[in-house]
Structures are given as structure tokens and as C-alpha cells.
Amino acid sequence: MNHRLHLRFEQLERATTQLFHSVEALGDKARQAPGPGQWSAVQVVQHLVVAETGIGQYMEKKLLQAEGLHKAGFASFLKSRLLRVLLRLPFTRFKAPAALAKLTPAEIPPLSELQAEWEAVRRRLERLLNEYPSNLLDRAIFKHPRSGMLTIYQTLDFMLDHVLHHQKQVERITKAVALNKTNPALSTT
Numbered sequence: 001m002n003h004r005l006h007l008r009f010e011q012l013e014r015a016t017t018q019l020f021h022s023v024e025a026l027g028d029k030a031r032q033a034p035g036p037g038q039w040s041a042v043q044v045v046q047h048l049v050v051a052e053t054g055i056g057q058y059m060e061k062k063l064l065q066a067e068g069l070h071k072a073g074f075a076s077f078l079k080s081r082l083l084r085v086l087l088r089l090p091f092t093r094f095k096a097p098a099a100l101a102k103l104t105p106a107e108i109p110p111l112s113e114l115q116a117e118w119e120a121v122r123r124r125l126e127r128l129l130n131e132y133p134s135n136l137l138d139r140a141i142f143k144h145p146r147s148g149m150l151t152i153y154q155t156l157d158f159m160l161d162h163v164l165h166h167q168k169q170v171e172r173i174t175k176a177v178a179l180n181k182t183n184p185a186l187s188t189t
Contacts, residue, residue: 001130008156015163034176049118069139072151079147080154087161097145
């Protein structure tokens with residue numbers, strides 16, 4: 001694996017581990033939504049698993065058509081940077097893309113199943129990165145629904161920022177369900 005890809009992959013792994021520890025620490029409250037129409041911590045994990053599964057599948061498909069991949073331009077760089085900034089702002093929230101929402105099963109599996117599924121998705125990504133052709137590092141490989149085509153580096157940056165963005169959401173959920181525990185009138189269970 002290219003050194004720059006390896007560093008990004010390690011950051012992604014650390015962020016994911018931290019997110020899982022945060023969700024696991026909630027215990028039974030991990031499945032409790034902080035309010036009507038809001039996701040529980042386990043639903044956040046499910047969203048991330050579905051998103052990363054889709055990203056991996058998209059990139060695998062694009063690699064089969066490698067000769068048709070275009071170089072990412074300056075506009076791609078700018079859009080990628082803007083997305084990174086927006087994902088890191090504490091007050092920024094995005095609605096999950098409709099295509100991703102359609103892929104998300106209505107039933108929420110146990111956290112242990114989601115963790116095993118995410119681990120499998122991550123090992124598949126690691127294999128893809130280990131075999132990633134160096135002549136395609138500057139090519140657009142993934143189409144983000146809001147920022148457009150991204151290189152493999154930009155895609156990994158997005159994946160990291162996506163996990164960190166949802167880590168903040170899990171922290172908000174943790175505070176909300178802790179408040180519900182101390183004030184039964186606010187409980188959503």
C-alpha cells in the first residue's frame with residue numbers, strides 16, 4: 001500500500017475504533033433514539049456501514065474501467081476541501097442521500113453484527129488499497145453525492161471526516177440519552 005494511503009487508512013481505523021467504543025459504552029441505551037425522528041447510536045453505526053459498503057463497491061466497479069478514469073482537476077480539489085470543512089463544523093448537519101437511505105435496511109441489527117459487517121467491509125477496503133495502481137492515484141475514483149468526483153486520497157479523507165462527523169453525533173446522542181435517564185419525563189423508550 002502506498003504510504004500516503006496507509007496513513008489515511010490508519011487514521012480511519014483509529015476513528016472507527018473510537019466511535020465503536022463510544023457506542024459500546026452506551027450499553028442498552030445505544031439503541032435509544034434521543035428524540036422523535038432522530039437516530040440512535042446503533043443507527044449511526046448502521047449508516048456508516050452502509051455508506052462504506054457503497055463506497056467500496058463503487059470504487060471496485062470503477063477500477064474495472066480504469067482506462068476510463070479521468071484526472072481529478074482543481075475543481076475536485078476545491079469541492080473536496082469544502083466538504084471536509086463542512087463535515088468538521090459542529091453545527092453542520094446533512095440529510096443522508098436518498099440512494100443511501102434506500103439501501104439501509106429497516107431492521108437494525110445488533111451492534112455486534114454491525115461491527116462484524118463493518119470489519120469485513122474495512123478488510124475489503126484494505127485489500128483494494130493494497131492493490132491500488134499507482135498510476136490511478138490522481139484519477140477520480142468515487143462520486144460523492146454533494147462534492148462530485150474524488151481521488152482515492154480525497155475519498156479516504158471524506159471517509160475519515162464522515163466517521164468523525166458522526167462521532168460528534170454519537171456524543172450528542174450520549175448526552176441526550178443520559179439526560180433522559182436522569183429525567184424520566186424526557187425518555188423516548
